[in-house]
Amino acid sequence: MGFSLSKLFGNKTSTLQTNDNVEAIIRDVENKPFGVADTNVLFAGLNELGGYFFFQTVIVGQLKVKVKNGATLLFKGENFELELKSDMPEFESEGSPIKERQVTKIDFQIEESDIEKLEKAALKSIEINLKKQSILFTKYTVVSEEEE
Numbered sequence: 001m002g003f004s005l006s007k008l009f010g011n012k013t014s015t016l017q018t019n020d021n022v023e024a025i026i027r028d029v030e031n032k033p034f035g036v037a038d039t040n041v042l043f044a045g046l047n048e049l050g051g052y053f054f055f056q057t058v059i060v061g062q063l064k065v066k067v068k069n070g071a072t073l074l075f076k077g078e079n080f081e082l083e084l085k086s087d088m089p090e091f092e093s094e095g096s097p098i099k100e101r102q103v104t105k106i107d108f109q110i111e112e113s114d115i116e117k118l119e120k121a122a123l124k125s126i127e128i129n130l131k132k133q134s135i136l137f138t139k140y141t142v143v144s145e146e147e148e
Helices: 022-028 112-120
Strands: 040-049 052-061 071-077 080-085 102-110 123-130 133-139
Touching (some): 022 052, 052 112, 080 102
Antiparallel strands (some): 071 080
């Protein structure tokens, strides 16, 4: 259920781009977005390592942060709410080859019993809280006829 992090920096033809936006990020990154916000795109997937489950997230966009106290991820949907805590207290955004674009990788601990609930939930929003800021993502849905 995991996803590849190797394609998150965009293609080489975009390195001259200076006015980055959500559509450009979605176009440049081969993975399917999980959520979108005004200036950031959330990519996510489940992974298991040694019997522990993680919800791996990568935020691509304008978010530039250095965190020492961890983060929380809050899923909200119809009759559904789930809060996850980051597995590491310290993380920071990394620059990318595309000007003004940052990549922030955060893994969140998730219980096996919550995985099925999350997969079945009709999500309305995904909120990440870090430091003194909060980013609200809406669940990404494909709007064009092109699906991979």
